[in-house]
Amino acid sequence: MAEVAEESTHVWSSKPRIALFLSAMRHFRDAQHALGRQVRYRALDEPGNTNTLAGELSQTISAERPAKLVMTEPGDWRVQQALTEAARDAKVPLEIRTDRHFLSTIDQFRAHAKGRKQLRLEFWYRELRREHQVLLDASGGPEGGEWNYDAENRGAFGKPGPGPLPAPIRFTPDPITREVIALVEARFASHPGRLDAFDWPVTPADASAALDDFITHRLAVFGQYQDAMWTREPWLYHSRIAAALNLKLLDPRLAIAAAEQAYRTGCVPLASAEGFIRQILGWREYVRGLYWLHMPSYAERNALDAHEPLPGFYWSGDTEMACLRDAIDQTLTYGYAHHIQRLMVTGLYALLLGVEPKAVHEWYLAVYVDAVEWVELPNTIGMALYADGGIMASKPYVATGKYIDRMSNYCKGCRFDPAQSVGDEACPFTTLYWDFLERHEPMLAKNQRMSLQVKNLARLTAEQRKAISARAAAIRAHGGAPPSASA
Ligand SMILES: Cc1cc2nc3c(=O)[nH]c(=O)nc-3n(C[C@H](O)[C@H](O)[C@H](O)COP(=O)(O)OP(=O)(O)OC[C@H]3O[C@@H](n4cnc5c(N)ncnc54)[C@H](O)[C@@H]3O)c2cc1C
Numbered sequence: 001m002a003e004v005a006e007e008s009t010h011v012w013s014s015k016p017r018i019a020l021f022l023s024a025m026r027h028f029r030d031a032q033h034a035l036g037r038q039v040r041y042r043a044l045d046e047p048g049n050t051n052t053l054a055g056e057l058s059q060t061i062s063a064e065r066p067a068k069l070v071m072t073e074p075g076d077w078r079v080q081q082a083l084t085e086a087a088r089d090a091k092v093p094l095e096i097r098t099d100r101h102f103l104s105t106i107d108q109f110r111a112h113a114k115g116r117k118q119l120r121l122e123f124w125y126r127e128l129r130r131e132h133q134v135l136l137d138a139s140g141g142p143e144g145g146e147w148n149y150d151a152e153n154r155g156a157f158g159k160p161g162p163g164p165l166p167a168p169i170r171f172t173p174d175p176i177t178r179e180v181i182a183l184v185e186a187r188f189a190s191h192p193g194r195l196d197a198f199d200w201p202v203t204p205a206d207a208s209a210a211l212d213d214f215i216t217h218r219l220a221v222f223g224q225y226q227d228a229m230w231t232r233e234p235w236l237y238h239s240r241i242a243a244a245l246n247l248k249l250l251d252p253r254l255a256i257a258a259a260e261q262a263y264r265t266g267c268v269p270l271a272s273a274e275g276f277i278r279q280i281l282g283w284r285e286y287v288r289g290l291y292w293l294h295m296p297s298y299a300e301r302n303a304l305d306a307h308e309p310l311p312g313f314y315w316s317g318d319t320e321m322a323c324l325r326d327a328i329d330q331t332l333t334y335g336y337a338h339h340i341q342r343l344m345v346t347g348l349y350a351l352l353l354g355v356e357p358k359a360v361h362e363w364y365l366a367v368y369v370d371a372v373e374w375v376e377l378p379n380t381i382g383m384a385l386y387a388d389g390g391i392m393a394s395k396p397y398v399a400t401g402k403y404i405d406r407m408s409n410y411c412k413g414c415r416f417d418p419a420q421s422v423g424d425e426a427c428p429f430t431t432l433y434w435d436f437l438e439r440h441e442p443m444l445a446k447n448q449r450m451s452l453q454v455k456n457l458a459r460l461t462a463e464q465r466k467a468i469s470a471r472a473a474a475i476r477a478h479g480g481a482p483p484s485a486s487a
């Protein structure tokens, strides 16, 4: 095992993300020692550390002279390439074994994709539900008669707000985590993010407690408020288990079984259990399949020809736009934002503004504690930015500020008005939404699922269109944020 600086610097990795990875590694090392196993472990601050995984592997090969190397499929194409090359250079055979953490294999997804004109989550998800016998009724059909209860899962909190929320279980840093936090503060002082609120699960026991806490206190309402947002409420009814899953502290089968059991014992409604299971058995396995099917070219996709730089406020949260400020603030504080904040706030803004996909991808990979490329890249390039031209999503997820207004209380505390597209008070999301439709009209007109939005664009007068384009140009000229009213 090797802690190497390159894994924290190839993108400008945030402090919470680095600390979580290193703490989980050190806890794992100690657990192996306790079992009497030998671990060759290279600490970050150890003299002679080459600071790359390939460098550490080459050194280990020279020292140990192994007859053969065995590795589990990594989560990152770049790492697979680097280690394969290091093994080749040292002329040692390398066997790459299937990662049994996942419920499906890369080859299985390839077979599923073969011959299909279009891939869609739904078919893959149903295949895995059947194969793993998850939420099926006695006849082998979907429990409750439907495969997907998404339509029941789009609630907002409305005016009264979420009310008292069940605070998720916290994992106060133990001595190992505290040591890592001090190391990260010293070694990566200039990196984004903060460590004073660090409370992530770092061991399998923590991860299991986090899952239990979610199933007992939040799963019942998870589905209903999956898409809702609220100022300074980062967790709402979400599980906070993505990082534990991605670091293999938690087996996804356990999360799926616990949710199904909660439904079968009458503790949670079917729509919530199904909605949660779909994220893990469906989306999580689906995006991994897509990643390995399309890498390395997937990372280079830019179907909408977007070339704007990422606005600087993505690294500071310093913006007048209340929704972006809240989502980015909590991202930097905890290394976390929930799915709709990632997709319909930070992702949507980058899409509408036309930010270069690679810059957006590097931001998402850097800032979230659960970020590993196999899952981050398809979500960013495919789902949020439509930069893959429709491989992952059947249409770009675009909306005006009114969507954010409906799903949150952000607009109430914002100086912009989601209903306006031009003028000093215009919500930048709304301006850029119409500008996006205008800029991509010919392509969008060919997509049936966008026909209503394209028709609405046609209702705008030439003058309105001109004013919107001018306001959008001013936003771009002003570093991606609207010029202030007095400017
Ligand atoms: C632009 C963008 C980038 C993202 N980057 C990552 C990433 O780097 N790592 C990551 O794990 N997830 C990523 N996601 C997916 C999702 O947003 C996170 O998994 C989720 O917000 C994590 O919080 P949670 O554990 O509380 O999840 P919950 O909302 O409680 O969902 C339960 C679990 O389902 C899985 N899941 C949910 N949605 C997805 C999805 N779209 N793809 C894959 N798995 C999913 C996760 O394992 C998650 O823990 C990204 C989504 C977007 C739109």
Ligand code: SF4
Residues within 6 Å of the ligand: 321, 322, 323, 324, 400, 401, 402, 404, 405, 410, 411, 412, 414, 415, 416, 417, 418, 427, 428, 429, 430
């Ligand atoms: S008005 Fe626009 S910028 Fe302000 S919070 Fe609402 S959507 Fe965000």
